[in-house]
Amino acid sequence: MPLNTSARLSATTKRKLGQLAGAIFVSGVLVAGLLFPVAGGLGVASNRAAAAVENVSSELLNGTVPEVTTMTDVTGRPIALLFDQYRFQVGFNDINPDMIRAIVSIEDRRFFDHDGVDWKGTIRAALKNSSTGEVQQGASTLDQQYIKNYQLFVLARTEAEKQAATETTPARKLREVRMALTMEQTLTEQARRERGLGPTEAKQEAKKQIITRYLNTVPFGNNAFGIETAAQTYFGVPAKDLRVEQAALLAGMVQSSSALNPYTNPQGALDRRNLVLDTMIANFPDRREELENAKKLPLGTLPQPRVAQQGCISAKNNGFLCDYALKFLAENGLSRSTVMRGGYTIRTTLDPAV
Incomplete structure (x- = not known):
């Protein structure tokens, strides 16, 4: 089901969008910034964004992501991992609170207060970009970053779709704004309706x-998608057991997981980690001593990233059985591509005792 933004956007949200459009006029000149880099682009960008949002699948609201499928023997012992993206999903309560604090501090410090868009940051970025006539500074909230990443790593299947998800255009920026507002408003309303929460509690549930x-x-680089896999890949622990300095390292890496890879650029990763800790000190001054001490610690990653083998090759001597099981499933309506993204557990009849 497509998202109907015309129906879902509240009067307050529509007013803010209008204020955003009005705010980009400075001294009688249309600011050529974040959302609208050419003077005639406002109407065109707005129309293109609205059309694009209308066609977005409800997958975004459901939040389904590709996960690892595990093939096991008859006792439940894993014999093969099958995946397109190496990811194990976890819930909010399975993520260390310091990971939440770290990512919010470095990426979107007003996350728990805004409605999906940081209006102050957006206008500031528009003013900043006006001097170049290009879309450079983004002021993207975590909501907007999530939408971009979801389109890129979940919905996009072709190179053209991947390019569209990352293109630096006013239409995409405005589309992200509209989608972020719609998503947050919808999830808040769902929490209010389904759980009987008040407005404040419902908003916080949506934020979670x-x-x-x-x-x-x-x-997070090194083939690790999602925080649980990243925690295991770099530190060999579940996400709920991350220490604050470990959480800060991972939070810093989302800016560029390749450039900030702790194995190929340890100094860059360390500097970025400490910057995250500095932002946490600013946001949590009562923890200053603890966080200052954390800055003195080494990176503390595993000697090598814990990378999983993918596919039936990881089954080693049981590769034939793995291939046979996948063929059997395909003949019965469960395609290989579905298996590789579905997060299933496939229990075979292999008995290690025989």
């Missing part, structure tokens, strides 16, 4: 869902 989805979606 969004940040959990974000952390389950983003790539």
